[in-house]
Amino acid sequence: MFKGVGRKTAQRMALETILLSPERVNQFAASLTHTRTHIRFCKACFYLTWGDYCHICKDTRRQRSVICVVSEPKDVLNIDQTGHFDGLFHVLGGVISPLDGIYPEMLRFKELRDRIVATGVRDVILALNPTVEGDTTVLYLKEYLSGVGVSLYQLAQGIPIGADLGYLDEVTIDKAFEGKRLL
Amino acid sequence: MFKGVGRKTAQRMALETILLSPERVNQFAASLTHTRTHIRFCKACFYLTWGDYCHICKDTRRQRSVICVVSEPKDVLNIDQTGHFDGLFHVLGGVISPLDGIYPEMLRFKELRDRIVATGVRDVILALNPTVEGDTTVLYLKEYLSGVGVSLYQLAQGIPIGADLGYLDEVTIDKAFEGKRLL
DSSP states (O other): OOTTOOHHHHHHHHHHHHHSOHHHHHHHHHHHHHHHHHOEEOTTTOOEESSSSOHHHHOTTSOSSEEEEESSHHHHHHHHHHSOOOSEEEEOSSOOBGGGTBOGGGSTHHHHHHHHHHHTOOEEEEOOOSSHHHHHHHHHHHHHTTTSOOEEEEOOBSBOTTOOGGGSOHHHHHHHHHTOEEO | OOTTOOHHHHHHHHHHHHHSOHHHHHHHHHHHHHHHHHOEEOTTTOOEESSSSOHHHHOTTSOSSEEEEESSHHHHHHHHHHSOOOSEEEEOSSOOBGGGTBOGGGSTHHHHHHHHHHHTOOEEEEOOOSSHHHHHHHHHHHHHTTTSOOEEEEOOBSBOTTOOGGGSOHHHHHHHHHTOEEO
16 A cells, blocks of 8 residues: 555554554544545645645745746655745646656646746746656746746756765766856 | 775685686786886876876867866766766866865865966866865865966756655755756
């Protein structure tokens, strides 16, 4: 049921469950049901929330003119934890991947465009993984949003902090040279 | 003697040596002596060579107005293998690291400055690892080369190709946002 939990681990957990107090198990089971029943997608950005809008969209201290586009809800968590991005998010629900049966019309592109047009967003940062699927989605969005008058940005590709040139692939070194910046 | 070869591995190799033909062992021993005796640093860039100047410095098809500064000879290999950088190199021989007893005067900074002044280099790309020591060296070089009229560049820091945002550290995500580029 859960990734990373195979047959053996599941069996161990099942046996451990028997040793827990009935109260704890009931509480845990109730949490699971409650989460599944009440968690839904934010009506604006499609991040997770208990209500209609998520805590990020409701936060009035955040910049409303910048949207960071991500693939999955977990990416919102990863980026928000850095504490340096203070705009809003938009969760696409995946990236274009015809081999996996994911086509543009299945992702939240229209919702993104409608939102940009409706709220007057100026900057859109595409924070998608630098994979073939991510890059395809970037190209598609560049075309799709070409008429709405918004500045599109892509995250910097290059050498991760603390890395060693000797352990990086050639494409990354190449991108790092391409994106070199004046000191 | 060699990193990665501990007592057990050394013992195994020693025993394997006995099983090789005397000719092969003599040839190998001769190669070792020959390499150690004849390999030296290039007089211009301090990369490895058999003669006075390395094959990169002698290559007339390379741009002579761009120098890529690296820490170790192995970095020249890594970058040259990508096949996209067609300038020259300069091997510092390490990075500033007072904790390891490596101070600026022990690295080839003066040789770099003299070379820039003598040959009229326009662009210097600092391709040092994005570690504390690498960044310290970048700052030092920025100051040290401030008077020689050269454009200093740093490699792009950001998300390596094929990576997943979920597995990157916060500083890297932060740098990727900082260095975002307009599409």
